[in-house]
Amino acid sequence: MNDMNLTRRNFLKFSTSAAGGIMIGFHLPVMAEAATDGGAVEINAWLTIDPDNIVSIVTPQTEMGQGAFTAVPMMVAEELDIPWENVRHVFADANRHVNNNNLYTTTSTGGSTTVSRRHPYIMQAGASARERLRVAAANRWQVPLERVVAKQGFLTADHEEQGTIQGSYGEFAAEAAEITLEEEPAIKAYGDWWLLGKDVKRLDVPLKTNGTAIYPIDVTVPDMVHAAVQACPVPEGKLVSYDFDAVKDMPGVIAVVELEQTKDVPAFTDLRSAVAIVAESWYQAKNALAVMPIVWDNGRGASISYDSQTAEAMQLLSGPGTLLLDEDGNLGKNLDKGVNHEAVPGLIEASDRQVIGEVYSRPFETHATMMPPCAVADVKDDRVDVWTFTQDIARSLNEVADQLGRETTNVFLHQTYLGGGFGGGYNMDVHRQAAAISAAVGRPVKVIRSREEDIAQDSQRPPVWGNYKAALGEDGLPVALVTHFVGEEKMPVFSQRAVANMPYLVPNRRHEYSAVQNHIPIGYHRAPGANSNGFIVEQMVDELALAGDWDPLEWRIKMTEGNEPWQRVLMAMKEKSGWTTDMGGGEGMGCAVVESHGTIAGCVATVAVSRRGQLFVDKLQYFINSGYVIDPLVATEQAESSAIWELSHAMFGGLMLRDGRIVNTNFDSYPVMKMPDTPPEIEVHLEMSEDGWWGGLGEPAGPPTPPAVANAIFFATGNRVRSTPISKAEL
Amino acid sequence: MALTLNINGEDFEIDADPQMPLLWAIREKAGLNGTKFGCGIAQCGSCTVIVDGNAVRSCNTPVATAVGKSIRTIEGVSEGNDHPVQLAWQELTVPQCGYCQSGQIMSAVALLERNPEPSDNEIDKAMAGNVCRCGTYPRIRAAIHRAAELSKA
Numbered sequence: 001m002n003d004m005n006l007t008r009r010n011f012l013k014f015s016t017s018a019a020g021g022i023m024i025g026f027h028l029p030v031m032a033e034a035a036t037d038g039g040a041v042e043i044n045a046w047l048t049i050d051p052d053n054i055v056s057i058v059t060p061q062t063e064m065g066q067g068a069f070t071a072v073p074m075m076v077a078e079e080l081d082i083p084w085e086n087v088r089h090v091f092a093d094a095n096r097h098v099n100n101n102n103l104y105t106t107t108s109t110g111g112s113t114t115v116s117r118r119h120p121y122i123m124q125a126g127a128s129a130r131e132r133l134r135v136a137a138a139n140r141w142q143v144p145l146e147r148v149v150a151k152q153g154f155l156t157a158d159h160e161e162q163g164t165i166q167g168s169y170g171e172f173a174a175e176a177a178e179i180t181l182e183e184e185p186a187i188k189a190y191g192d193w194w195l196l197g198k199d200v201k202r203l204d205v206p207l208k209t210n211g212t213a214i215y216p217i218d219v220t221v222p223d224m225v226h227a228a229v230q231a232c233p234v235p236e237g238k239l240v241s242y243d244f245d246a247v248k249d250m251p252g253v254i255a256v257v258e259l260e261q262t263k264d265v266p267a268f269t270d271l272r273s274a275v276a277i278v279a280e281s282w283y284q285a286k287n288a289l290a291v292m293p294i295v296w297d298n299g300r301g302a303s304i305s306y307d308s309q310t311a312e313a314m315q316l317l318s319g320p321g322t323l324l325l326d327e328d329g330n331l332g333k334n335l336d337k338g339v340n341h342e343a344v345p346g347l348i349e350a351s352d353r354q355v356i357g358e359v360y361s362r363p364f365e366t367h368a369t370m371m372p373p374c375a376v377a378d379v380k381d382d383r384v385d386v387w388t389f390t391q392d393i394a395r396s397l398n399e400v401a402d403q404l405g406r407e408t409t410n411v412f413l414h415q416t417y418l419g420g421g422f423g424g425g426y427n428m429d430v431h432r433q434a435a436a437i438s439a440a441v442g443r444p445v446k447v448i449r450s451r452e453e454d455i456a457q458d459s460q461r462p463p464v465w466g467n468y469k470a471a472l473g474e475d476g477l478p479v480a481l482v483t484h485f486v487g488e489e490k491m492p493v494f495s496q497r498a499v500a501n502m503p504y505l506v507p508n509r510r511h512e513y514s515a516v517q518n519h520i521p522i523g524y525h526r527a528p529g530a531n532s533n534g535f536i537v538e539q540m541v542d543e544l545a546l547a548g549d550w551d552p553l554e555w556r557i558k559m560t561e562g563n564e565p566w567q568r569v570l571m572a573m574k575e576k577s578g579w580t581t582d583m584g585g586g587e588g589m590g591c592a593v594v595e596s597h598g599t600i601a602g603c604v605a606t607v608a609v610s611r612r613g614q615l616f617v618d619k620l621q622y623f624i625n626s627g628y629v630i631d632p633l634v635a636t637e638q639a640e641s642s643a644i645w646e647l648s649h650a651m652f653g654g655l656m657l658r659d660g661r662i663v664n665t666n667f668d669s670y671p672v673m674k675m676p677d678t679p680p681e682i683e684v685h686l687e688m689s690e691d692g693w694w695g696g697l698g699e700p701a702g703p704p705t706p707p708a709v710a711n712a713i714f715f716a717t718g719n720r721v722r723s724t725p726i727s728k729a730e731l
Numbered sequence: 732m733a734l735t736l737n738i739n740g741e742d743f744e745i746d747a748d749p750q751m752p753l754l755w756a757i758r759e760k761a762g763l764n765g766t767k768f769g770c771g772i773a774q775c776g777s778c779t780v781i782v783d784g785n786a787v788r789s790c791n792t793p794v795a796t797a798v799g800k801s802i803r804t805i806e807g808v809s810e811g812n813d814h815p816v817q818l819a820w821q822e823l824t825v826p827q828c829g830y831c832q833s834g835q836i837m838s839a840v841a842l843l844e845r846n847p848e849p850s851d852n853e854i855d856k857a858m859a860g861n862v863c864r865c866g867t868y869p870r871i872r873a874a875i876h877r878a879a880e881l882s883k884a
Contacts (some may be wrong), residue, residue: 211765
């Protein structure tokens with residue numbers, strides 16, 4: 001055991017003994033090394049096996065409720081062939097990963113990729129361990145390898161003299177660890193699974209019903225102080241001066257720390273200009289910061305408002321945008337398959353069946369993760385320890401090393417559970433803040449952003465404005481289509497997601513984009529781009545269908561002919577949802593389908609609108625095709641979660657930007673969905689193709705939700721909802 | 732000033748400003764980290780604890796007002812993570828990120844103690860102050876009904 005282990009064990013003691021001596025007995029997510037105490041052997045970097053046949057499996061991805069901490073062990077256990085009750089899950093060691101050539105390939109946790117993109121090498125780790133156990137048994141028993149069967153934690157062989165002999169994986173772990181395979185085994189194919197594909201409850205559930213799951217905000221280290229931070233209320237603005245003398249005698253106040261921005265316009269994860277008050281208690285630090293006089297240079301953002309951005313967008317939409325091309329100058333994904341883009345505007349102008357769409361828009365939204373951004377840093381001369389809100393432990397470790405000018409070998413970033421992520425754990429500088437403050441005061445520090453500071457400084461989901469024009473043929477189907485979507489300057493790519501790759505077979509298509517000025521930081525936000533754009537594209541589809549006298553669902557079926565993954569979803573919607581466009585009595589059904597993260601997700605919404613214009617979303621039905629699914633229970637949970645996430649923003653969300661600052665401050669001015677608003681019925685149907693492709697499942701049910709609801713509102717009332725929040729629309 | 736808080740049946744002697752929110756006394760002074768900070772203005776319910784039988788938002792309750800009262804936090808719900816509400820939460824896999832769930836569970840426990848068989852409407856009303864960004868509301872609603880069943884058995 002080395003010093004690192006001792007320190008880690010101390011950390012666990014601090015975090016749990018402070019909680020009134022509670023001992024966490026269930027699947028304590030200790031570090032991988034700590035699990036080796038009982039003689040456990042590391043077969044490879046992904047797993048250890050102890051003499052009692054308990055297998056501890058490492059998860060490099062973060063756990064924010066989406067199930068990575070169960071999915072990764074499932075994929076390893078499937079190949080290793082070990083009973084699920086023998087599996088323990090452990091956090092990956094970020095320092096080991098970073099300093100060993102990215103040992104776990106990546107620790108990034110986003111884009112719904114943990115299973116869909118990473119399963120080949122994760123399953124390979126389990127398969128490789130299983131084969132080495134088999135070789136170890138064959139060597140010890142002196143039997144041919146093909147006679148050794150590895151199943152449910154035991155190795156079995158028919159021995160010529162001894163008959164059937166058996167031993168546990170634990171008995172062969174030490175020998176297996178020494179073996180190098182001549183050839184790595186192939187991973188199992190669908191159909192050969194015994195564990196994947198079954199409903200498996202997430203391993204972290206019990207820890208989250210008694211308050212013992214540890215989040216960054218719960219980490220306590222000896223001699224720790226607390227910091228409240230504030231950056232310029234107008235992002236990109238800088239600190240000019242502050243008057244610490246005015247607050248230095250307030251109770252508990254220890255120090256003020258200026259956080260210096262080294263780059264003129266910081267990248268999303270660079271430290272931004274800010275000031276921090278350090279105190280004995282976070283409550284004291286926050287109180288002092290609230291009354292400390294601070295002067296800011298607001299910078300260019302002070303002249304930007306949502307109104308000015310909207311006016312700019314409307315101006316841009318009145319003219320042509322930039323033709324969407326990929327990095328090589330070609331038409332983007334899915335646009336080079338016989339699609340003509342040059343003649344499109346002329347075809348529409350010459351048509352006598354034009355459809356000219358009005359402008360749709362979606363505003364900024366914020367993550368508002370239940371745990372406000374938080375980090376603990378303990379910066380010492382010879383080592384740095386950090387616990388932080390991050391969706392990529394390696395990236396954050398590297399950023400802390402960069403912030404402090406340290407070698408990564410001496411930086412230890414410890415994983416915890418996350419109080420939500422939704423993309424918010426990527427474009428974040430709270431770990432840099434904690435590291436810089438700890439270095440400045442020479443003590444460990446916990447930084448907690450107030451909810452107000454979180455909403456003011458978050459990397460927000462960008463707004464989008466879009467319209468279209470089309471020409472219909474004799475059959476009422478579109479023969480030419482131009483879309484123009486306006487995003488913002490920092491991440492204009494988001495304005496094209498789910499637009500350029502729409503699957504509808506319009507023979508002449510052209511997708512254009514533009515961008516408005518923007519100083520607000522932008523980040524990933526659960527199905528980024530698709531989340532806002534789906535609202536526009538899928539209402540456009542309904543408008544086009546109705547203009548051509550087509551049923552909207554039949555239109556989608558017709559326009560995706562031959563596209564099996566989409567057809568599977570659309571036919572299920574037709575057969576199982578009770579689809580009708582004629583409910584009457586103030587009720588309506590609407591449908592929408594959006595592909596994101598390699599998964600096609602369809603939604604059928606049923607709504608009722610009262611005579612006084614009150615909206616009730618009575619039912620949401622989802623039809624989802626991700627190719628394969630390894631855990632239908634968690635897939636269903638994630639669909640429900642994505643649905644409510646997106647419905648929340650469509651119904652109640654919307655950040656207002658005025659004079660460069662976000663006007664909303666907390667849950668009182670940024671309302672989110674609560675239980676009484678939640679649709680009473682949410683059904684999830686997993687319609688799997690099972691034919692060789694893998695889509696993600698953490699996000700895709702969100703994007704079709706707002707347009708399905710809006711299309712349903714149209715059938716209930718005849719009114720089109722062209723912007724959100726819907727709660728502010730006249731129905 | 733010196734204050735005595737009775738949390739989960741145990742007396743904690745703490746030194747705190749009487750205006751300090753109860754949340755920070757529970758977390759920083761008593762060292763009980765299961766109760767969470769979410770908004771600071773009683774709008775999200777992550778900080779919910781039970782004081783003399785009532786679910787309250789500890790983030791804007793001055794600590795002095797809790798002196799002499801019985802405070803219950805998530806750590807005091809059960810010894811073995813086996814209160815009917817906890818068992819129902821596990822059975823229906825309610826928590827996702829889990830951060831709001833201490834507050835959700837305390838609100839549910841308080842509800843069931845005064846109304847052992849709540850209707851959907853009564854559940855909605857009692858739980859309306861607890862935000863969950865993961866959107867676990869349908870499972871919470873079902874789990875409260877399930878906990879009511881488990882309590883009868």
